[in-house]
Amino acid sequence: MEHEGPKGVKDTKHETREVRGREGISTGPSRLRASRASAPSALRDPEPRNPAYERRLRWYRWQRRYEGYFFLAPNITGFLLFTAFPVIASLALSMFRWDLLTPPVYVGAxxxxxxxxxxxxxxxxxxxxxxxxxxxxxxxxxxxxxxxxxxxxxxxxxxxxxxxxxxxxxxxxxxxxxxxxxxxxxxxxxxxxxxxxxxxxxxxxxxxxxxxxxxxxxxxxxxxxxxxxxxxxxxxxxxxxxxxxxxxxxxxxxxxxxxxxxxxxxxxxxxxxxxxxxxxxxxxxxxxxxxxxxxxxxxxxxxxxxxxxxxxxxxxxxxxxxxxxxxxxxxxxxxxxxxxxxxxxxxxxxxxxxxxxxx
Amino acid sequence: MLQPGRIALHVVLIAGGFFMLAPLLWMLSTSLKEPGDIFIYPPQWIPDPVVWQNYLKTVSIMPFGRFYFNSVVQAAGVTVLQLLTSSLAAFAFARLRFRGRDLLFLLYLGTMMIPFPVTMIPNFIVVRLLGWIDTFKALILPPAFSAFSTFLLRQYFLSLPIELDDAAYVDGASSFRIWWQILLPLTGPAVATLAIFTFLGQWNNFLWPLIVTNSEHMRTLPVGLAAFQGQYRVEWHLLMAGSVIALVPVLAIYIIGQKWFVRGITLTGMGGR
Missing domain, CATH: 1.10.3720.10 (MetI-like)
Known part of the structure; x- marks a missing residue:
C-alpha cells in the first residue's frame, strides 16, 4: 500500500517520522534530524571533531528531552497542589472524624x-x-x-x-x-x-x-x-x-x-x-x-x-x-x-x- | 412568509422570552421603588416615583466598590494564570515529547470528572493552615490550575498542522517562541472564548469565595450580595438594587459581545462554570 504514492517522497517521510518516534524526539532543526536518520555514529556528524558543534548538539538534545517539563511545570505544580493532592487527601479524610480542633480519629469505612x-x-x-x-x-x-x-x-x-x-x-x-x-x-x-x-x-x-x-x-x-x-x-x-x-x-x-x-x-x-x-x-x-x-x-x-x-x-x-x-x-x-x-x-x-x- | 405556523411560533417565543426577561425587569423595577410601593396591589411595573436614592443607600450600607474590586482582581487573576499555565502545559502535551507525558495527561483527564466538593475540603484545610483565609492568594490560586482548560487547549493545538512547528524549528525558533508566536495566535478565538468563560465563571463563582473569606472587605460580589441578604432580609428595594449593581457590567459585556458567547459555547461546549 505504502508504495503506491508518489515514488520516494512518501517513504522518506514515513522513515523520518519513525526515527523521530523511536528516539523520543518530536522535532528539531532539520540538519540534526537528517544526520540522525543515517548510518553509524562515526560517520554521522559532518564535523566530527568540532567541540563547539558537539556542545550545541548536546544542548539541543538536552533541550529536546527536558523542555517539556519546563512547559508543564507552572500548571502541573498548581494541579498537583490544588487538585491531585486534595483528591487523595479527601479520600483519606473520609475515613476520619475531624473537627479541625481536636486530633482526627480514625473510623475507617x-x-x-x-x-x-x-x-x-x-x-x-x-x-x-x-x-x-x-x-x-x-x-x-x-x-x-x-x-x-x-x-x-x-x-x-x-x-x-x-x-x-x-x-x-x-x-x-x-x-x-x-x-x-x-x-x-x-x-x-x-x-x-x-x-x-x-x-x-x-x-x-x-x-x-x-x-x-x-x-x-x-x-x-x-x-x-x-x-x-x-x-x-x-x-x-x-x-x-x-x-x-x-x-x-x-x-x-x-x-x-x-x-x-x-x-x-x-x-x-x-x-x-x-x-x-x-x-x-x-x-x-x-x-x-x-x-x-x-x-x-x-x-x-x-x-x-x-x-x-x-x-x-x-x-x-x-x-x-x-x-x-x-x-x-x-x-x-x-x-x-x-x-x-x-x-x-x-x-x-x-x-x-x-x-x-x-x- | 406569513404562514400561521410561523406566527404561532413567534407568539410562543415572545411569551417564553417574556418569562426569561421578566425576573430581570422586576428586579430593576423593584430596585427603583419607594419601600411603601413595593407591597401594593396591583403591582407596579413602572415605579412611580423613581427612587434612584436606593442605589446610593445600597452602596453606602455595603461596600460594593470594594466587592467589585475583589471580584475583578479574583476573576482576572484566575483567568490570566489559568490561560497562561494551561496553554504552556497544553503545548507540552500536544507538541513535545518527554518521558511520562501520556501518563501525566491521563492523570489530568482522570481528575476532570471529580466534582468540586471533593477537592474543596482539603483545599480549605490547607488554605486555613497556611493562614491564607481572607487573602487574594486563597481566592485566586486554588481555582487557577484547571485540568479542563489544559485539555481543551491541547485539543486545539493538536488540530493545528505540525508542519508549522517544523518549519519554525528549521528557521531556528525555540519551542517557547513557537508556542508564543505561532500556536497561540492561531488558537486566538479558542483562547478568547476560554478567557471569557473562565472570567465569567469566576465572576459568578460563589462557594469557594464564600468559604475562604470571612471579613467584609475581602468578599467578592456574589458573596457580598449573599451577606447583604442575610442582613436586610425583606428590604427588597435595597436587595434588588444590590443585585442590579452586580449584574449590570456582565450584562453589558454580554449584550455587546453576545456573538462571542454563543460561538464560544459551540466551540467549547462549556459555560460559566
Whole structure:
C-alpha cells in the first residue's frame, strides 16, 4: 500500500517520522534530524571533531528531552497542589472524624456505613438531590431542544430571541436567586399575584402556595430557578448540533413525502443524538451538584426540604466542622456522578447515532 | 412568509422570552421603588416615583466598590494564570515529547470528572493552615490550575498542522517562541472564548469565595450580595438594587459581545462554570 504514492517522497517521510518516534524526539532543526536518520555514529556528524558543534548538539538534545517539563511545570505544580493532592487527601479524610480542633480519629469505612444506613438526614438529602435532578434534567433537555428547533427555522429576529433566552446564563446566580426569592414570596410575590389574576380571569378562586415556606413547593421553586437560569445554555448547544444536520436529508425526506413529525422523528432526533448525549451527561453532572439556588432562596428549608447533597456537604464541613463526614459525602457524590455517567456511556450504543459508523 | 405556523411560533417565543426577561425587569423595577410601593396591589411595573436614592443607600450600607474590586482582581487573576499555565502545559502535551507525558495527561483527564466538593475540603484545610483565609492568594490560586482548560487547549493545538512547528524549528525558533508566536495566535478565538468563560465563571463563582473569606472587605460580589441578604432580609428595594449593581457590567459585556458567547459555547461546549 505504502508504495503506491508518489515514488520516494512518501517513504522518506514515513522513515523520518519513525526515527523521530523511536528516539523520543518530536522535532528539531532539520540538519540534526537528517544526520540522525543515517548510518553509524562515526560517520554521522559532518564535523566530527568540532567541540563547539558537539556542545550545541548536546544542548539541543538536552533541550529536546527536558523542555517539556519546563512547559508543564507552572500548571502541573498548581494541579498537583490544588487538585491531585486534595483528591487523595479527601479520600483519606473520609475515613476520619475531624473537627479541625481536636486530633482526627480514625473510623475507617464506618463513616460511609453510618451515612448510608443510619443517617436519616443523609437519606433525606439524597432523595432531595434525586428529586431535583430527575425533575429538572428531562425538562431542561426537552425545553432546550424545543427552543433550539424553534430558533432554527430561520425566523425573523432569531438573534434577538437567542440573546434573550441566553441572558440568564450570564447573570450571577446569587442575584438571580435573590429576585426569584422575591418573585416566589407567598403574599406579595409577583408570581402569586399573576396566578390569582389568572384564576380570576377564569372565575376561579385560586390560592397559590407559599412557595418557599412549603415543604411541598419549595423544591419546585428551586427547580424553576434552575431551569430559567440554564435552559439557554443547552439551547445554544442544541442550536450548534442542529446546524450540523445536512439539509439534503430533509430534502430527501420531502421527496419521499415525509411530514414534519416524520422528519423530526427520523432525521432530526437521530442526527442530534450525539448532542443529546452530551447535554444529558453534562446536565446530570451539574444537577447533582446543585447548591447556590437553595442556599440563597431557601437556606435548605423548610425542614430540610431543599437541602441538597452539596448543601449538606457545606453544612457538615463549614457549619458543623465535620470535615471527615463532609469528605465522605463528597466521595458519595462522586460515586453517584460516576455511576450515572458510566451507564450513559454504556447505553449510548443503543440510542446515539454517529455518522462515522454508517459505513 | 406569513404562514400561521410561523406566527404561532413567534407568539410562543415572545411569551417564553417574556418569562426569561421578566425576573430581570422586576428586579430593576423593584430596585427603583419607594419601600411603601413595593407591597401594593396591583403591582407596579413602572415605579412611580423613581427612587434612584436606593442605589446610593445600597452602596453606602455595603461596600460594593470594594466587592467589585475583589471580584475583578479574583476573576482576572484566575483567568490570566489559568490561560497562561494551561496553554504552556497544553503545548507540552500536544507538541513535545518527554518521558511520562501520556501518563501525566491521563492523570489530568482522570481528575476532570471529580466534582468540586471533593477537592474543596482539603483545599480549605490547607488554605486555613497556611493562614491564607481572607487573602487574594486563597481566592485566586486554588481555582487557577484547571485540568479542563489544559485539555481543551491541547485539543486545539493538536488540530493545528505540525508542519508549522517544523518549519519554525528549521528557521531556528525555540519551542517557547513557537508556542508564543505561532500556536497561540492561531488558537486566538479558542483562547478568547476560554478567557471569557473562565472570567465569567469566576465572576459568578460563589462557594469557594464564600468559604475562604470571612471579613467584609475581602468578599467578592456574589458573596457580598449573599451577606447583604442575610442582613436586610425583606428590604427588597435595597436587595434588588444590590443585585442590579452586580449584574449590570456582565450584562453589558454580554449584550455587546453576545456573538462571542454563543460561538464560544459551540466551540467549547462549556459555560460559566
Amino acid at each position: 464506618a463513616q460511609f456505613r453510618e451515612l448510608l444506613f443510619t443517617d436519616p438526614q443523609f437519606a433525606r438529602v439524597a432523595l432531595n438531590t434525586f428529586y431535583f435532578t430527575f425533575g429538572t434534567v428531562p425538562l431542561r433537555v426537552i425545553l432546550s431542544l424545543a427552543l433550539a428547533l424553534a430558533l432554527n427555522q430561520g425566523l425573523r429576529g432569531t438573534t434577538a430571541y437567542r440573546v434573550v433566552y441566553f441572558m440568564p446564563v450570564v447573570t450571577s446566580l446569587v442575584a438571580a436567586a435573590l429576585v426569584f426569592q422575591w418573585i416566589f414570596n407567598g403574599n406579595f410575590g409577583i408570581l402569586n399575584t399573576f396566578l390569582r389574576n389568572l384564576g380570576d380571569l377564569f372565575g376561579l378562586r385560586i390560592s397559590p402556595p407559599d412557595w418557599l415556606n412549603s415543604t411541598r413547593w419549595s423544591m419546585p421553586a428551586v427547580m424553576i430557578l434552575n431551569l430559567w437560569k440554564n435552559v439557554g445554555f443547552t439551547m445554544v448547544i442544541y442550536l450548534a448540533g442542529l446546524q450540523a444536520v445536512p439539509q439534503e436529508l430533509y430534502e430527501a425526506a420531502e421527496v419521499d413525502g415525509g411530514g414534519a413529525w416524520a422528519k423530526f422523528r427520523h432525521i432530526t432526533l437521530p442526527m442530534v443524538s450525539p448532542t443529546t448525549f452530551f447535554v444529558v451527561i453534562m446536565s446530570l453532572i451539574w444537577a447533582f451538584q446543585v447548591f447556590e439556588e437553595a442556599y440563597i432562596m431557601t437556606k435548605g428549608g423548610p425542614a430540610f426540604a431543599t437541602t441538597t447533597l452539596v448543601y449538606y456537604i457545606y453544612l457538615n464541613a463549614f457549619r458543623w466542622s465535620r470535615m471527615g463526614k463532609a469528605a465522605a459525602l463528597a466521595w458519595l457524590l462522586f460515586a453517584v456522578i460516576f455511576i450515572f455517567t458510566f451507564f450513559q456511556v454504556r447505553m449510548q450504543r443503543r440510542w446515539v447515532h454517529y455518522e462515522a459508523e454508517r459505513e
